[in-house]
Amino acid sequence: MSRSARSGTREEILDAASRLFAATGFKGTSLQDIAGAVGCSKAALLYHFDGKDAILAELxxxxxxxxxxxxxxxxxxxxxxxxxxxxxxxxxxxxxxxxxxxxxxxxxxxxxxxxxxxxxxxxxxxxxxxxxxxxxxxxxxxxxxxxxxxxxxxxxxxxxxxxxxxxxxxxxxxxxxxxxxxx
Missing domain, CATH: 1.10.357 (Tetracycline Repressor; domain 2)
Incomplete structure (x- = not known):
């Protein structure tokens, strides 16, 4: 399975979001940025979390x-x-x-x-x-x-x-x- 076809896990999403939020800020990070860092689609990311606020809250x-x-x-x-x-x-x-x-x-x-x-x-x-x-x-x-x-x-x-x-x-x-x- 290719990296782009992989559906990221919650932990991978949280780790990627944490790194991106720390580097570019919450506002400066998009859901697409997080999905790209994990190697999944934005839709796959939204399967695991309701949105960026939900990722931040869990993080x-x-x-x-x-x-x-x-x-x-x-x-x-x-x-x-x-x-x-x-x-x-x-x-x-x-x-x-x-x-x-x-x-x-x-x-x-x-x-x-x-x-x-x-x-x-x-x-x-x-x-x-x-x-x-x-x-x-x-x-x-x-x-x-x-x-x-x-x-x-x-x-x-x-x-x-x-x-x-x-x-x-x-x-x-x-x-x-x-x-x-x-x-």
Whole structure:
């Protein structure tokens, strides 16, 4: 059977979509692009998924579920423990879902309006509060925004170090950025 006659599996479609979304963005990727990367027709792709939004929702579902788990864990912590747990949990989350985060950050404002991601903005707001240690100080919010934006960017591009060393560097850097004493 030739590559063009092959009907792609859901996993092949998700893998191709993930690569394409990360490289050219959600908006910049068409169903035809995904079908071509898989080696199937657009009709075959639509047999497996209702459309591009359905592919994106399934692709990002594990990351959203992990974010929900982190959100619930942080809600149970006191103000002293929440910052470190938020830093470590967020770094771990972003490192685990690097490609998905690349997709999200590329088209973030538009994507957060989609039904599949209802609640993600609220969880992000709570993570931001946790990163500040639930402080209302503007400087704490600025530092938390720096961490929230910087950790994913640091994970999107190879830094030339292994994952354990990268995690350690990100946690240390985030903790320093969030330190209210500036030490």
């Amino acid at each position: 990002l579902a594990p990351a959203v579920e992990a974010f929900e788990t982190l959100d619930a864990r942080l809600a149970a912590l006191d103000d002293e423990a929440v910052r470190r747990a938020a830093v470590e949990g967020f770094v771990d989350l972003v490192m685990r879902f690097r490609r998905e985060v690349t997709v999200l950050y590329g088209d973030l404002p538009d994507l957060l309006q989609r039904p599949a991601f209802a609640g993600v903005q609220e969880m992000t707001d709570r993570l931001l509060a946790a990163l500040t240690g639930r402080s209302a100080e503007p400087a704490a919010r600025a530092a938390a925004l720096l961490v929230l934006g910087g950790v994913p960017v640091a994970c999107m591009e190879p830094c030339g170090i292994g994952d354990d060393e990268l995690r350690s560097a990100l946690v240390r850097s985030a903790a320093r950025a969030l330190d209210p004493t500036g030490a």
